[in-house]
Amino acid sequence: MIPPLFLELGQDDYVLDVCAAPGSKTTQMAQIMENKGGIVANDISLKRITSLGHNLQLCGVLNTVVTMFDGRRMPLLVKDRFDKVLVDAPCSSSGHLLGKKPPRFTERRVRHLSMLQRSLILAGFKMLKPDGILVYSTCSIHPEENEVVVDFLLSKERDAVVEPFNVKGLKTRPGIVEWDGRRLHDSVEWCTRIYPHDNRTDGFFIARIRKEGSK
């Protein structure tokens, strides 16, 4: 999976996966970190956490703590603590164009998800250490769930900076900077769009955001 690669994980990192279940990205992160450092794998749903726990067990992941909090409220418990944060947010899955069933979504659902995603990205950013990296990703291709969400964070947090990032051999497209008659923050262009027809993968959106160190 691509989003964990954008985190550039090291063996000494303390990482938060805000929406971790069912755990494919968490187990991949643990593998990259060679079971060292520490990961907090959080999810809001107990049912989904059961499958997360099962997958962590199967993969022999030793460096992970599992928690069940509402990701939006986590900054009430912990702030400025993690080296890396992954917000793989719930989305409309509109990028799943290669699957057997076409994605189903309504404008209302996309709007609702966009509100949830804004809360999650903001919460994730608050829990990041100065100079830490947050990766925001969805499997949606709707700008309302992607660039608009990143633009929201940039408007709220002055120390948030979008960074360009490339994965070798992967064809990507820049973020959309104008949507629905509104010009978004210029740096939103540094976000990454992955389209199904470019790499024979599902559609994906990834943004790598750094929290600038305290001045």
Place this chain on the structure above:
Amino acid sequence: MSFENEEEIWRKLEEQFGVRRIEGVRLLLSGRKRIRAVSETLLEKTHIENPLAMGIYFATIMPDGIRLSIEGSQMVGAEAKKNIVEVDDSLADKWLKGETIPVNPSLKGYVIVKNRGDFLGCGKAAGGTLRNFVPKSRRLKQQPHP
């Protein structure tokens, strides 16, 4: 979850399987009998109080010894010096389907099952058979008859 008796658990593992402490791994008690394995670095980093789970399920303390989980047997197996049973492919297949398999009658107690360098879990040997503890959800499914 607590680290009480961790030294005692390592001592029992050494007695049972001849393994020394595994570097970078800590064992903690979850409840009275279940042991979980956690990386040392996680404990240095984490600040979460009362998490739902930490690390993986490693083993259960039984009255007659320590019964390893499949992952526990994989962690211990590579270093273990005793109580390992090497089985052929046909017995390994039976084992993974959840069946009891025959072993040397001289074997007694908890042993690790090994096939071609892979560790397949832990069973209890008694009277020439090895009792299977592979959980139902992880057993190989029987092929349906055509």
